[in-house]
Amino acid sequence: MLALLGWFGGYLITTQFIFPLPPPPGDLFEVPDIRGGGLATARERLTGAGLVLGEIDSLLHPSVPEALIIGQSPLPGQVLRPESQVRVTVSLGPQLRSVPDVLGLTEDRAQIVLESSGFIVSMDTVEADLPRGSVLEVFPPPDTIIPLPAEVLMIVSTGPALVAMPLVLGLDREEALVLLDSLGLVVSEIVEVFRFGRDQGVVVEQEPASEIELERGAEVRLKVGMSGGVMEQ
Known part of the structure; x- marks a missing residue:
């Protein structure tokens, strides 16, 4: 019994005077969520929670407007000692x-x-x-x-509009010229070749052939039948 009392007395002396236990921690404050607001609002809320605004970082953000807080450390809900700092990251807005x-x-x-x-x-x-x-x-x-x-x-x-070369064979010379001009095609050459009968005065050959797609301004060559035309070989 005496030995037990002696041990307990020695423990009290050691813990209270020689190696005292650290004092119990003070009040712990919960970190508020300050994301989405500005620095002034964040500072006010942190002060009200017993904390202080710490280091401020910034970065570009595609959707959050400039000067709004997009991140904080520690995160909301964690607990800190009084006057602890909360670090924040502020948006610079989009690039x-x-x-x-x-x-x-x-x-x-x-x-x-x-x-x-x-x-x-x-x-x-x-x-x-x-x-x-x-x-x-x-x-x-x-x-x-x-x-x-x-x-x-x-x-x-996609380039100029294309037009289909019309069939002008059998048309008289003037009809063929009017039709080709209305399509934006240019008759660059008309050769009169020897023909008789119903082929006189009408288109007997065309180049390009009908249905070929051409750009507007493309050149067309015709041969027209004439009684006094060039005899083809």
Whole structure:
């Protein structure tokens, strides 16, 4: 019994005076959720929770507006000692980029330029006088400043409209010329060849043949029957 009392007395002396236990922790405060607000609001809420605003980082964000908090450490719900710091990350907003001027470039080259600038490229086509594959327009227009990620629509030429060569055999000369002109085709040569009977004054040969697709402005050659025409060999 005396030995037990002596041990207990020695324990009390050791723990209370020689190696005292650390004091119990003070109040622990729960970290509030300060994401989605600004720095002023975050500082006010942290102060009310017994905490302080710590280091502030920033980064670009495609959808969160500039100056709003997008991250915090520690996360909401954790507990900290009074006056502990809470680190935050603030959005710089989306990255802004000017649409490059790719008008007149080929489709492939324009796509490389736009994609290397960070844009998503879509495409539509229309008939136009510019060569096939040339970029006619872009939407948004060149030099427009827009946030990334963003889509740019290219309007690309499929080349001039094609027309089918009509059948003009058997038409008289003037009828054939009027028809071809209405289609945008150019008669570059008319050769009068010897014919008699009903073939006189009408188209007896044409080049290209009918139904061949041609660009507007393409050249057409005709042979017209005449009694005094050239005798074909």
